[in-house]
Amino acid sequence: MMFTTKTEYGLRAMVMLAKNKDSQPLSLTQIAKATHISQAYLEQLFAKLKSNNLVKSSKGSTGGYVLYRPAKKINIFEIVEALDGPMAVFYCVSKESNKIACSVKGCLTKKVWEELQKNIIKTLRKFSLADLV
Amino acid sequence: MMFTTKTEYGLRAMVMLAKNKDSQPLSLTQIAKATHISQAYLEQLFAKLKSNNLVKSSKGSTGGYVLYRPAKKINIFEIVEALDGPMAVFYCVSKESNKIACSVKGCLTKKVWEELQKNIIKTLRKFSLADLV
């Protein structure tokens, strides 16, 4: 029951973007250097961040990444979900649960996971990226 | 960010023990048959449950397992932690965090994980095994 390093790394990078007050976007080369995370690995993370509309990119020689929205308008849950995939503490409360057999009628255990999951999401939504800067 | 099947299986088995109104303890053979979980795998789970004082065992021909305490006195967090290991949503808030370098002074991200973790534990403690029966 732990988040992956993807989440950790991505979050660190997002904090860097939030702190960046330059007129220029921040390149992965710069981020890799500062965080000691391999640039190729960062690329994969940023693909996810971008497809979830959390960052936008510009190509070319002065290119790089900037936040898609102001840091205050990005909450931590969005970042976590973009990087780690849809939140599901158990199969029975995942969005793909129809695939897996959990047809137990009135299963009381499920209620625990539902409440837990709601709670996690609520907590993560409470914090914005700006809160981490 | 998902609990393992260890937790799922162990919890199912614990519910069975809680439901067992026989004078006899429940054997792993019986649990394995009812849940379709391999008996050898259940053995490993019960080793953890036992060392965490959640069940007690009796050997011999009519042996098996019973709850260590009444179901009402066992909360879900205890079971989850026994099976899945100490709760830590991130390395920086794990009990072994001294091993891993997270010496960032006044790291704001950590506060998020601390609050999240507290919340998870609180939610899981709120439910007892008796609530699932």
Add this chain to the structure above:
DNA sequence: ATATAACCAACTAATCTTGTAGGTATTAAA
């Protein structure tokens, strides 16, 4: 043109989860 950047897909390495195999020790009951 050239250098620097994003972007892309496939592969490899490492780790963790899940499960198996083969045995010993204990004990109620025949």
Add this chain to the structure above:
DNA sequence: TTTAATACCTACAAGATTAGTTGGTTATAT
């Protein structure tokens, strides 16, 4: 006292996921 059923133990193996690498291409400011 034998037998059958049980817990208990350790090491291994298969499978899945995570983490990271490699070798490219496409785009763009200088």
